[in-house]
Amino acid sequence: MRDFRDAKVMAQTLRDSLNTKSISISHSQSLELVSRMFGLADWNTLSALIKSGDRIAAARPPTIQAATTRRPAIPLRDLVPFPGATYPLFVGRAKTVSALNYAFARQSEVVIVLQKQSAVDDPSFDDLHEIGARAELNELTPLPDGTLKVQVRIGQRILLRTFSNEGDAFEADVSDISEEATADAPDLILRAVTRFERYAAVRNIRLPDNWPPFGRDRHPGRVADAIAAEIRLPLGQKYELLAVLDPVRRLELVEALFDRTARPVSAALQATRQRAVAHARKRRHRYATLEHLLLALTEDDSAAAVMRNCRASLTDLQAKATAYLDTEFRPVEADDGELAQPTAAFLRVNDRAALAAPEVGYPVVTGANTLLAIFPEPRSPAARLLAEHGVTMVRAAKAVADGVGKEEA
The missing domain is CATH 1.10.1780.10 (Clp, N-terminal domain)
Incomplete structure (x- = not known):
């Protein structure tokens, strides 16, 4: 299957095909058409993407550890957590409250797992997505209505192996996903950050005081996660980003979200x-x-x-x-x-x-x-x-x- 690096070949194939139908276009016009096929504004943008791709060194893909760990689990209905972000969670289900109390008592991390359907009150393994995240508990506040507010700092991704809803607290067996060894993609990072900052300005999104949270980090996966945590998308699309384990591919998908030419106008x-x-x-x-x-x-x-x-x-x-x-x-x-x-x-x-x-x-x-x-x-x-x-x-x-x-x- 062809990708964006085959753009010039595709442009020539397009010209040849049109010529057989007595339709003549210039080489530059064919390049512009192919650029739009990839959802990009123009050939200059696609050309920069090709050059960036040529400079991306091969990297070891993320690895899923074979070992599993059992941890207290929090099923979420309406939030997709991205590594590096901090969120307030409001917890009311008895088994989730018990899981939090268990984690605090033992100073343990919890596992954040994501429900496929928000209406399910007592989820089983089949009701949950397979990719979740570890979370560090920072602050727990009991609320007057008997629910809890907890501040969590999201850590690395995990793969859900088993999930138990049979006891007093939700628990899960999980395997860590490591993406430490990755490729450097400076041009892609620069484009994604620049386009996101424009998006934030247009949407009146107030960026965190420490933006960008990745500083001089050249890790495309962490850049993608920092941006994905701020953009507004339906939950299903957000989970799709969380589930992309290849960090460069994840950042490419995030950057593509800001291409307005892909949004047809009625x-x-x-x-x-x-x-x-x-x-x-x-x-x-x-x-x-x-x-x-x-x-x-x-x-x-x-x-x-x-x-x-x-x-x-x-x-x-x-x-x-x-x-x-x-x-x-x-x-x-x-x-x-x-x-x-x-x-x-x-x-x-x-x-x-x-x-x-x-x-x-x-x-x-x-x-x-x-x-x-x-x-x-x-x-x-x-x-x-x-x-x-x-x-x-x-x-x-x-x-x-x-x-x-x-x-x-």
Whole structure:
């Protein structure tokens, strides 16, 4: 099976195949097309990836130890823990409480295991994923309702061998997974960290004070884990990252998450963006702003469905947005060649919507995703107009999470 290192051969094969159908494209065009097949923005990006891959030295793959250790176990329903991260856990199941008390009394680590279905209250081995992690217990706080809050520091990955739910406490036999010997991939690390920091800025994610937590660490697996702990993904996709034992491959998958070109935009949203620019051009505004975009979204079926779900009057909101642009807005008028350039906020909203769509299971980026992406711009009149009509971030987020405004690819 071919991989990205075969890109040039694939590009030539593509040109030859098209020539047989009397379709002629240049060599550079074929390289660009192949780059998009791999979900990358352009040939320059793919070329850098190829060079990075050529420099990655062969390394011994992660090893799963044959020996097993029995430890107290904590089954988690709604969190995928990544090595190096610290999490607060809220524990209420009696057998989990007993496992924690057992571990604290013996100053032992616990094993974090992950449930396949959150609704299962008394999981057995078949209800759990095979890859989990060790965890060091840092602080245990009893809560008034009888549950516990525990601060855990996640250690290395483990392979679940057996799991017991028959006694008073959950227990598991596990084998450690070692990935100490690994390859150096400096270019891949730099790209992944740079793209993640842009993602964090767009999504208003506050990075830990010690970011990056891996410092000068050149271990691609630890870099991948540090990023994966912060990004927003459905639990299933997060577990898939945890279960990738090859550290370089794991970082490649993490980096690929930030490629916006892999997020197709619905035809309706493309028309909405064009309509927003048209609203600005019609008024001879130099910039297309979030308010122009909001006016266009009132006519977007996907965004309109979310606004109606929030009990907003689209007619009133459209009239208010139009009135704002025609009377309150103080535009910078421009010559024809300077008309309707999208503002930085407009572009941020597009980026934020593209990143958010796969997180809620939308196959394409829609007007609903775009509407929700306006709220992190709280100083914008567009966000204020939405709030005045009952469209809040909480209500809109719930509607989007419920699939309102979802379009199929």
